[in-house]
Amino acid sequence: MIKLDSKVPEGKLEEKWTNHKFNMKLVNPANKRKYDIIVVGTGLAGASAAASLGELGYNVKAFTFHDSARRAHSIAAQGGINAAKNYQNDGDSVYRLFYDTVKGGDFRSREANVYRLAEVSNNIIDQCVAQGVPFARDYGGLLDNRSFGGALVSRTFYAKGQTGQQLLLGAYTAMNRQVNLGTVKLYTRREMLDVVVVDGIAKGIVVRNMLTGEIEKYSAHAVILATGGYANTYFLSTSAMNCNVTAIWRAHKKGAAFANPCFTQIHPTCLPVHGENQSKLTLMSESLRNDGRIWVSKIKNDMRKPNDIPEEERDYFLERKYPTYGNLSPRDISSRAAKEAYDDGRGAQGQEAVYLDFQEAINRLGKKVIEERYGNLFEIYQTITGDNPYEVPMKIYPAPHYTMGGLWVDYNLMSTIPGLFVAGEANFSDHGANRLGASALMQGLADGYFIIPYTIGNYLAGDKPILVQTDHPEFNKVQKEIEDFISKLLSIKGKKTVDDFHKQLGRIMWNKVGMGRNEKGLKEAIEEIRQLRKEFWKDVNVVGVSNDVNQCLERAGRVADYLELGELMALDALNRNESCGGHFREEYQTPEGEALRNDEEYTFVSAWEFKDVGKWELNKEPLEFESIKLATRSYK
Amino acid sequence: MSHQKLNLTLKVWRQINAESRGTFEEYKVAVSPDSSFLEMLDDINNELERKNLEPITFESDCREGICGTCGLVINGQPHGPIPRIATCQLHMRNFKEGDTIYIEPFRAKAFPIIKDLMVDRSAMDRIMEAGGFISVNTGSVPDGNAIPIPKDIASESMDAASCIGCGACVAACKNASAMLFVSAKVSQFALLPQGQPERYRRVESMVKVMDEYGFGSCSNTYACEAECPKGISIKNIARMNRDYFMAKLKTENLEA
Ligand SMILES: Cc1cc2nc3c(=O)[nH]c(=O)nc-3n(C[C@H](O)[C@H](O)[C@H](O)COP(=O)(O)OP(=O)(O)OC[C@H]3O[C@@H](n4cnc5c(N)ncnc54)[C@H](O)[C@@H]3O)c2cc1C
Ligand code: SF4
Ligand code: FES
Numbered sequence: 027m028i029k030l031d032s033k034v035p036e037g038k039l040e041e042k043w044t045n046h047k048f049n050m051k052l053v054n055p056a057n058k059r060k061y062d063i064i065v066v067g068t069g070l071a072g073a074s075a076a077a078s079l080g081e082l083g084y085n086v087k088a089f090t091f092h093d094s095a096r097r098a099h100s101i102a103a104q105g106g107i108n109a110a111k112n113y114q115n116d117g118d119s120v121y122r123l124f125y126d127t128v129k130g131g132d133f134r135s136r137e138a139n140v141y142r143l144a145e146v147s148n149n150i151i152d153q154c155v156a157q158g159v160p161f162a163r164d165y166g167g168l169l170d171n172r173s174f175g176g177a178l179v180s181r182t183f184y185a186k187g188q189t190g191q192q193l194l195l196g197a198y199t200a201m202n203r204q205v206n207l208g209t210v211k212l213y214t215r216r217e218m219l220d221v222v223v224v225d226g227i228a229k230g231i232v233v234r235n236m237l238t239g240e241i242e243k244y245s246a247h248a249v250i251l252a253t254g255g256y257a258n259t260y261f262l263s264t265s266a267m268n269c270n271v272t273a274i275w276r277a278h279k280k281g282a283a284f285a286n287p288c289f290t291q292i293h294p295t296c297l298p299v300h301g302e303n304q305s306k307l308t309l310m311s312e313s314l315r316n317d318g319r320i321w322v323s324k325i326k327n328d329m330r331k332p333n334d335i336p337e338e339e340r341d342y343f344l345e346r347k348y349p350t351y352g353n354l355s356p357r358d359i360s361s362r363a364a365k366e367a368y369d370d371g372r373g374a375q376g377q378e379a380v381y382l383d384f385q386e387a388i389n390r391l392g393k394k395v396i397e398e399r400y401g402n403l404f405e406i407y408q409t410i411t412g413d414n415p416y417e418v419p420m421k422i423y424p425a426p427h428y429t430m431g432g433l434w435v436d437y438n439l440m441s442t443i444p445g446l447f448v449a450g451e452a453n454f455s456d457h458g459a460n461r462l463g464a465s466a467l468m469q470g471l472a473d474g475y476f477i478i479p480y481t482i483g484n485y486l487a488g489d490k491p492i493l494v495q496t497d498h499p500e501f502n503k504v505q506k507e508i509e510d511f512i513s514k515l516l517s518i519k520g521k522k523t524v525d526d527f528h529k530q531l532g533r534i535m536w537n538k539v540g541m542g543r544n545e546k547g548l549k550e551a552i553e554e555i556r557q558l559r560k561e562f563w564k565d566v567n568v569v570g571v572s573n574d575v576n577q578c579l580e581r582a583g584r585v586a587d588y589l590e591l592g593e594l595m596a597l598d599a600l601n602r603n604e605s606c607g608g609h610f611r612e613e614y615q616t617p618e619g620e621a622l623r624n625d626e627e628y629t630f631v632s633a634w635e636f637k638d639v640g641k642w643e644l645n646k647e648p649l650e651f652e653s654i655k656l657a658t659r660s661y662k
Numbered sequence: 663m664s665h666q667k668l669n670l671t672l673k674v675w676r677q678i679n680a681e682s683r684g685t686f687e688e689y690k691v692a693v694s695p696d697s698s699f700l701e702m703l704d705d706i707n708n709e710l711e712r713k714n715l716e717p718i719t720f721e722s723d724c725r726e727g728i729c730g731t732c733g734l735v736i737n738g739q740p741h742g743p744i745p746r747i748a749t750c751q752l753h754m755r756n757f758k759e760g761d762t763i764y765i766e767p768f769r770a771k772a773f774p775i776i777k778d779l780m781v782d783r784s785a786m787d788r789i790m791e792a793g794g795f796i797s798v799n800t801g802s803v804p805d806g807n808a809i810p811i812p813k814d815i816a817s818e819s820m821d822a823a824s825c826i827g828c829g830a831c832v833a834a835c836k837n838a839s840a841m842l843f844v845s846a847k848v849s850q851f852a853l854l855p856q857g858q859p860e861r862y863r864r865v866e867s868m869v870k871v872m873d874e875y876g877f878g879s880c881s882n883t884y885a886c887e888a889e890c891p892k893g894i895s896i897k898n899i900a901r902m903n904r905d906y907f908m909a910k911l912k913t914e915n916l917e918a
């Protein structure tokens with residue numbers, strides 16, 4: 027049994043972080059360079075942490091499997107980043123952002139963490155502007171905002187449809203500056219394959235050099251994992267091809283509890299699947315829902331072209347079901363509504379798709395305004411589908427997009443392994459059972475710029491961890507384990523490809539651990555995944571050798587991990603006998619088909635402790651709501 | 663959506679490592695027009711793996727034209743025949759039944775081939791590390807709205823900042839010049855008030871490293887702009903040249 031101590035500071039919600047910052051121990055500036063910190067991942071969370079820690083004077087080693095830090099998946103975020111600036115004078119505040127995030131997360135997140143997130147959100151915008159991030163401006167030259175799902179205020183900052191790119195490049199340039207100054211040493215094309223834990227404390231990592239295949243060892247006083255989410259468990263998702271769970275999964279197997287693995291976000295506005303050989307799904311930014319209207323035909327199996335369906339035969343189902351939020355209803359709710367329409371036989375031209383229509387907006391605002399707002403998104407759409415969205419409504423459908431679950435962390439963002447910190451999408455911390463749009467970028471940068479630099483100092487000054495050399499027996503043991511794991515993969519020489527297994531797993535996950543889940547399906551999923559895992563280790567063919575560039579081997583290692591994680595996702599979903607946020611258990615719904623929470627029994631974080639492959643123990647962190655009253659989430 | 667598959671002949675560059683000599687290998691495929699170019703390569707790789715043959719090494723990640731990881735020379739053109747998209751955004755409906763397609767890596771002295779279609783573009787990061795930033799530490803910055811920036815300036819800066827660091831401009835240039843890439847970053851900051859304090863020092867440091875890594879000089883043929891997936895304008899090169907000239911004047915003044 028792991029002891030879960032959230033370490034949430036005492037005191038009033040609004041004062042917790044300020045007091046905590048004051049009470050934390052500080053490292054003497056002259057001693058900072060004597061501390062080595064490993065940061066794995068150079069996305070928003072990792073690059074911002076590496077840059078800030080470097081600025082403070084620590085000795086940082088930053089790792090990424092990409093060839094360049096700039097390619098982290100954060101680069102792909104389109105829509106924007108939230109902050110409680112209230113520049114629009116529309117009634118926003120730190121408290122409102124906090125409230126919206128807790129409510130959006132369906133009351134399954136930790137109040138104190140979320141409040142802190144809302145609190146530092148404003149600093150992020152200032153920081154990014156100072157770095158030269160070219161946010162959109164209005165005619166007066168001030169920062170412009172737009173609205174995102176789940177909010178009635180306009181608090182989203184954006185840089186065209188490329189917000190993630192610009193924010194990541196901001197963090198990347200800040201980190202590059204430290205590389206230039208020598209405080210950050212960058213290790214690219216390195217895949218972390220394990221953490222090294224000595225006497226229960228994280229002391230370093232073992233990585234594979236992806237060019238030479240060499241297994242390398244690195245030690246440090248503290249390790250930060252900022253390795254992103256695990257939506258690729260579904261094979262088809264909006265994540266980049268190489269996003270994977272390996273770093274946090276291997277840490278989980280070394281003792282870090284995995285929290286809320288079943289909380290996955292299925293994003294409502296993605297491009298529908300085109301065929302068997304599809305490699306990934308493309309997100310169309312949620313910002314499109316500001317002006318686009320979502321509908322299907324009122325008639326079942328209606329094969330007419332969308333423009334031939336008259337107005338009175340269209341069902342604008344989000345506007346109908348949720349008049350207050352309409353097309354801007356939160357993601358989980360919008361996705362489920364689309365699935366409902368499809369299940370009812372009313373998918374767009376019989377496909378797994380619904381329409382996203384801009385005709386009304388074009389008539390109201392003119393084509394030019396729409397082009398200015400969404401021009402590049404429309405271009406992307408046309409490039410991929412061959413259809414022109416100025417003339418024909420887009421076809422969209424939900425797809426796996428984000429994972430709220432991740433390694434369990436306390437208020438200091440430390441996992442259950444002392445010395446191992448987790449930032450960004452890789453931790454479970456702020457989004458509960460559903461993440462609001464434009465909040466992941468905010469969280470990644472909050473963690474990296476403004477939280478970890480403080481809390482890690484507190485750990486170093488308070489716990490005084492010592493550096494273990496890489497010739498320590500534990501390092502050698504882990505190295506040997508990795509080498510054996512790789513040899514084993516290469517020696518199977520079976521008949522199926524790595525992709526075959528990944529696709530098969532993806533289908534199980536999508537059908538049974540996807541938008542709608544039920545006891546029977548989840549039990550089947552667990553059995554099927556176990557079976558598939560067995561088959562993988564008997565029948566996969568990993569071509570090539572270990573001491574060379576070997577993408578097949580890289581993928582095989584990742585899929586091996588998904589085949590274990592997938593089971594835990596299903597187990598967690600089975601265990602949670604309620605519907606909340608992205609986790610919809612068909613047995614638990616209101617007569618109108620809305621999610622039915624069970625606050626009495628499930629107001630907790632599930633933190634799973636690894637015992638053996640396919641064996642876990644459940645630990646619960648109870649969630650207490652002091653500031654916000656638990657309420658049924660309504661967007662009507 | 664059309665369901666008629668296209669029959670194509672692919673000639674793919676295969677090269678075991680940097681030292682070895684590469685050759686074109688031929689593959690016959692039947693592919694759906696809705697498939698993307700890289701999905702077609704995924705398919706071939708799965709077929710190769712099934713026969714226990716080494717799959718084709720090529721890089722990609724986002725497959726949405728934003729991360730800059732992908733990059734193939736397709737029938738002699740970096741990122742293929744369609745303007746203003748990256749390789750990963752190219753779809754097979756742009757090819758015809760019976761076509762032969764040549765697929766090669768980006769070639770430039772500063773981009774050594776690692777394996778097959780995978781090249782080493784890390785020299786571009788070295789240029790960025792030399793000066794492609796604004797020197798501010800975390801915290802202690804003014805309010806985001808403290809300095810208004812005219813909308814058109816902000817969006818011109820944004821256009822320059824759209825560069826995805828793919829290196830197609832280098833691969834397209836007969837001199838393997840990185841001017842378009844470097845000038846995009848230089849311009850993003852040169853246009854903004856935040857970028858002014860380091861404006862001249864920045865351009866000088868970046869150009870110095872660019873020269874060290876063996877990128878060629880610019881001879882104004884504009885092949886870079888034509889192949890750039892983000893439509894980065896060569897106006898940026900002119901701006902960078904001006905700034906570089908000013909920088910030289912200033913340092914010479916100082917040294918005098
Ligand atoms: C298409 C899309 C659009 C989005 N749009 C928005 C939006 O508009 N607003 C918003 O707020 N959020 C958005 N999100 C979500 C958001 O982009 C991500 O949650 C966020 O960027 C994650 O940042 P990160 O730093 O945690 O991880 P990432 O950016 O995924 O970075 C992970 C890093 O870890 C490295 N890494 C991983 N594993 C290893 C390993 N084993 N060894 C070495 N290195 C490793 C990778 O190389 C990479 O550098 C979007 C997501 C997608 C998919
Ligand atoms: S300037 Fe264009 S071609 Fe060159 S690296 Fe940037 S995006 Fe690629
Ligand atoms: S794979 Fe990211 S730009 Fe092509």
